[in-house]
Amino acid sequence: MYAHNHQSENQSQASQRVFDSNTRDNDGTTLPGSWGKGVGMATHSSSYAYGGGYGLAGGIGTSTGGFFRPSYLRESKYMERLEAAHKAKVAAQREASSAHSSAPGSLSTSSSSVSLHRMAPSHRGMTYEIVEHQPLADDDGLTPLPSRWAEADRYGGLEIAGDGLEVRYTGVSKIHEHEAAATRADHPMPPQCGIYYYEVTIVAKGKEGMIGSMIGVGFSGPKASLERLPGWEPDSWAYHGDDGKSFGGESTGKSYGPTFTTGDVVGCGVNFMTECAFFTKNGTFQGNAFRHLKDVKLYPSIGMKRPGAQLSVNFGQRPFVFDIDGMMSREKLSIGEEVSSVDVTKLHPPLSETALIQELVAQFLAHDGYVETAKAFTEEVRSEANALKTGQEDILTGSFDVGEDLDAVNRQGIRAAILDGDVDKALKHTNAYYPHVLQNNPQIYFRLRCRKFIEMIRQCTELLAGSTEKRKQSTNGNYMDMYDDVFEHDMELVDQVHNGDDWDKMETEEADHSMKYQSLLSDTLQYGQELRIEFKEDRSKEVKDALAEIFSLFAYEDPRKSTTAPLLDQSGRVPVAEELNSAILVSLGKSSSAAIERLYQQTEVLVSDISEDGGAGAFINVGNGFLR
Numbered sequence: 001m002y003a004h005n006h007q008s009e010n011q012s013q014a015s016q017r018v019f020d021s022n023t024r025d026n027d028g029t030t031l032p033g034s035w036g037k038g039v040g041m042a043t044h045s046s047s048y049a050y051g052g053g054y055g056l057a058g059g060i061g062t063s064t065g066g067f068f069r070p071s072y073l074r075e076s077k078y079m080e081r082l083e084a085a086h087k088a089k090v091a092a093q094r095e096a097s098s099a100h101s102s103a104p105g106s107l108s109t110s111s112s113s114v115s116l117h118r119m120a121p122s123h124r125g126m127t128y129e130i131v132e133h134q135p136l137a138d139d140d141g142l143t144p145l146p147s148r149w150a151e152a153d154r155y156g157g158l159e160i161a162g163d164g165l166e167v168r169y170t171g172v173s174k175i176h177e178h179e180a181a182a183t184r185a186d187h188p189m190p191p192q193c194g195i196y197y198y199e200v201t202i203v204a205k206g207k208e209g210m211i212g213s214m215i216g217v218g219f220s221g222p223k224a225s226l227e228r229l230p231g232w233e234p235d236s237w238a239y240h241g242d243d244g245k246s247f248g249g250e251s252t253g254k255s256y257g258p259t260f261t262t263g264d265v266v267g268c269g270v271n272f273m274t275e276c277a278f279f280t281k282n283g284t285f286q287g288n289a290f291r292h293l294k295d296v297k298l299y300p301s302i303g304m305k306r307p308g309a310q311l312s313v314n315f316g317q318r319p320f321v322f323d324i325d326g327m328m329s330r331e332k333l334s335i336g337e338e339v340s341s342v343d344v345t346k347l348h349p350p351l352s353e354t355a356l357i358q359e360l361v362a363q364f365l366a367h368d369g370y371v372e373t374a375k376a377f378t379e380e381v382r383s384e385a386n387a388l389k390t391g392q393e394d395i396l397t398g399s400f401d402v403g404e405d406l407d408a409v410n411r412q413g414i415r416a417a418i419l420d421g422d423v424d425k426a427l428k429h430t431n432a433y434y435p436h437v438l439q440n441n442p443q444i445y446f447r448l449r450c451r452k453f454i455e456m457i458r459q460c461t462e463l464l465a466g467s468t469e470k471r472k473q474s475t476n477g478n479y480m481d482m483y484d485d486v487f488e489h490d491m492e493l494v495d496q497v498h499n500g501d502d503w504d505k506m507e508t509e510e511a512d513h514s515m516k517y518q519s520l521l522s523d524t525l526q527y528g529q530e531l532r533i534e535f536k537e538d539r540s541k542e543v544k545d546a547l548a549e550i551f552s553l554f555a556y557e558d559p560r561k562s563t564t565a566p567l568l569d570q571s572g573r574v575p576v577a578e579e580l581n582s583a584i585l586v587s588l589g590k591s592s593s594a595a596i597e598r599l600y601q602q603t604e605v606l607v608s609d610i611s612e613d614g615g616a617g618a619f620i621n622v623g624n625g626f627l628r
Contacts, residue, residue, distance in 0.1 A: 070145070070197075070316025072328040077611065077621040078192040081142055143192065146185035146300050146315050153299075154183035155226045165317070167302065168310040169206065180214070182226040182303030185315070189219065189270055189298045192611050194618030195331065197269035197324045198300050199280075199314045202241070205262045206306025213241035213259075214305035217266045217279070219298040229303035236301065237290050239266065239279040246279075246289040257286040265321045270298060272614020273331070280322040328619075335619045360596040366405065367594040369412035369581060407588060410434075411581055418577040421570070423452035426580070434584050441583045444576075446543065449531055450550050451576050456524040457553045458568050461560055463517045528554075 067086050073079045148164025157171020158181050169181055189196035205213035216229035218238025224230065231238030231247025239246050241260040245253030260266050260281055267280035270293060277290040302311055314320065344353050351359065358381050365374035410433045417425040427448060430437055438445040528551060535543055549564060556562035566572070582592035591598075603622055611617030 066147075068145075068147070068315075068317045071319070072195070072197065072324045073193055073316070075621060075624050076193065076618070077607070077624075078142075078190065078194075078618065080621070080624075081192075082144065085142060143190035144187045145190065146187045146198065148186055148315075149183045149302075149313070150186040153186075153226070155181035155303075157181045158183055158304075162312070165314070166203075166310065166312045167304075168204075169304045169307055171307065179227065180216075180229040180232075180303045180305040182216070182220075182228065182230055182301055184220060184222070184226070185300040187299070188222075189272075189300065191272040191614035192618055194273060194611070194614055195269060195271050195324070195328055197267060197320065197322070198316070199265055199267040199320055199322065200302055201265050201312045201314070202260060202262050203310040203312050204308055205241070206304060206309030213261045213309070215241040215260075215309060215311070216247070216303045217241075217268050218247075218301055219268065219270065219277070220301040221297060222299060224301070226303075229305065230301040235296070237277060237293075238301070238303070239268070239286075239289060241266070248290050256289055257281060267320065267322045267324075268300065269324065269327075271331075273616060273618065283321040283323070285322070332619045335616050338616075339620070360594075360599065364594040364596045366408055367585070367591075368578075369408055369415045371405070371408045371412045374408075407433075407584075411584055414584070415577045415581055418448075418451070418580065419570075419573050421455045421458070421573065423448055423455060426577075430580065430584070434587055437580075437583050437587050440587070444580050444583055446535065446546075447576050447579065449534070450546055451573065453524070453527060453531060453550055454553075454567055454572065456520065456527060457550075457559060460517065460520055460524060461558065461568070463520060465558075465560075 067083075069079060069083070149160050149167055151160055151164070154160060154167075155171075157169060159168045159170045160166070160183070161168070164186075167183060171181060200217050202213060202215060205215065214229070216231050216238035218230045218236065220230045220233070220236035220238075224233045224236040229238060229240065229247075230236040231240065231249070231253070232251055234249045237246070237248045239256060240253065241264075243253065244255070244257050244259045246256035247253040257279065258281060265280075265282050268277070269280070270277045272293075275291060275293045276288040277293055278288050279286045300313075300315070302313070304311070344356070348356050358377075362374060362377055362381070365377060410429065414426050414429050414433075417423070417429065427438075438448075532547065535547065550567060553559045553562070553564055553567065556564070559565060559568060586592045593601075600622065607617040607620050607622055609617070611620070
């Protein structure tokens with residue numbers, strides 16, 4: 001398992017035999033046992049580095065063309081969903097790559113831990129990899145962010161460069177008044193953002209020395225012509241630089257803002273909740289330009305008329321000039337205040353808002369087996385109610401009576417055992433108190449067995465790490481003694497005797513650690529072999545992937561520093577404990593989830609529904625905005 005583990009040659013060979021024998025069929029890994037049949041898996045912008053320069057060679061940021069997080073969307077539910085889709089795509093690509101490169105029967109190191117347990121995001125950290133393209137829209141209709149100008153959706157006289165973020169007009173000058181060249185982004189503005197915003201820098205306005213610039217910045221539908229400036233064509237809207245007018249699908253514009261030219265930064269935004277579009281110039285808000293934008297698919301769009309005109313776009317890959325973060329924060333604050341002002345006293349009469357929250361908390365504690373905490377919370381609420389003479393104690397008595405709940409005590413013990421890493425104890429108590437739960441839920445039994453293997457690997461790594469650290473400390477100490485001997489000749493004999501004692505003590509301790517490690521490693525290897533045999537008949541992909549991943553821990557000298565290190569994190573115990581607790585509750589005829597969990601889930605669904613078209617829900621993140 002490890003290169004420096006004091007393991008004998010015979011034991012190394014035994015380890016190899018354990019995981020090579022009984023591990024392959026013609027199609028790869030076989031999953032050997034009795035419980036292994038039919039197991040399925042149970043259910044403002046200052047944070048960004050600014051890239052200067054606007055030449056066609058690039059110089060505008062390192063994340064262009066890949067996954068990025070605009071600062072004003074970083075706490076939004078939409079961004080959470082988009083990032084989750086990105087991570088899933090990256091994991092799938094890695095798994096496919098690993099499966100393609102691995103020989104039959106080799107241990108996989110692909111990221112398939114979702115098959116084993118739900119790993120808390122806080123332990124995996126944020127993903128900052130750059131991928132080649134934005135993830136495509138997923139099955140629930142999530143629209144990706146615009147990320148570049150579309151090569152296939154541009155006028156032929158336009159040259160797109162700089163990772164698709166820069167455009168230059170290389171065609172001939174347009175003679176007729178309303179002829180021009182335009183392009184659109186690769187994706188429409190997602191309404192789920194609530195507010196969408198992007199900025200364009202006028203790198204060069206083009207030839208012929210006009211006072212303004214024959215450039216339009218705005219948005220258009222997918223069928224609007226690209227042979228004219230956006231705003232001149234039906235289904236297009238734009239702010240033009242030569243006259244400062246706004247055009248909404250007509251040749252005659254309306255006075256709107258100042259003109260813009262070379263060096264200016266023009267921003268375009270759409271507030272899908274208010275159905276209004278606005279523009280900015282060099283960070284200054286110019287007001288709403290268009291209203292009643294509804295039931296339309298809007299693509300960021302720009303157009304130009306003069307040869308040599310050159311524009312650089314920022315879809316959120318670098319900081320914006322305008323404080324769009326502040327605008328988004330104000331909208332969120334307004335929505336939050338509106339939510340907070342709602343009267344909820346009629347949600348569950350006769351309970352007040354405070355009493356309802358207390359009951360939900362108490363029920364959650366009892367549901368999840370936190371018996372002592374539930375008791376303490378009950379007593380505190382009752383004491384407070386008595387002190388205030390509210391009479392609330394009579395209403396809450398039934399919901400808070402968990403003192404005699406024997407099942408809650410049993411469930412708490414089982415949960416505590418798993419959270420302590422003692423899977424054997426959890427299995428023993430589950431079979432004793434609820435003998436049919438694991439038989440009826442083979443996927444939970446499988447996860448528990450896998451978790452035990454992981455815990456055994458954890459113990460091996462801890463023993464090995466402790467032995468290595470002590471050896472380093474002892475070695476360093478003796479080197480210092482030897483160094484001192486050179487300068488203290490009179491103490492040479494004493495030091496030698498002292499050093500000899502230290503070496504003897506170190507060797508004894510090291511031998512003890514080695515014996516413990518060898519014994520535990522042998523037990524772990526034997527358990528791994530038993531696990532394969534037990535699930536031999538289950539050939540489902542979920543089981544095969546889960547076993548391949550936990551067994552791949554043996555492929556690393558120190559699993560804590562490997563790509564599979566998250567498997568060893570203690571946070572992995574939590575979902576296993578929760579799943580078993582839910583199964584026990586179902587066996588008792590109770591709900592598998594607490595009332596507050598169901599309330600949260602229902603709220604998430606409702607908020608998601610009213611956010612799809614850019615409604616108020618787009619500005620709400622229940623988990624991030626209200627529960628943290």
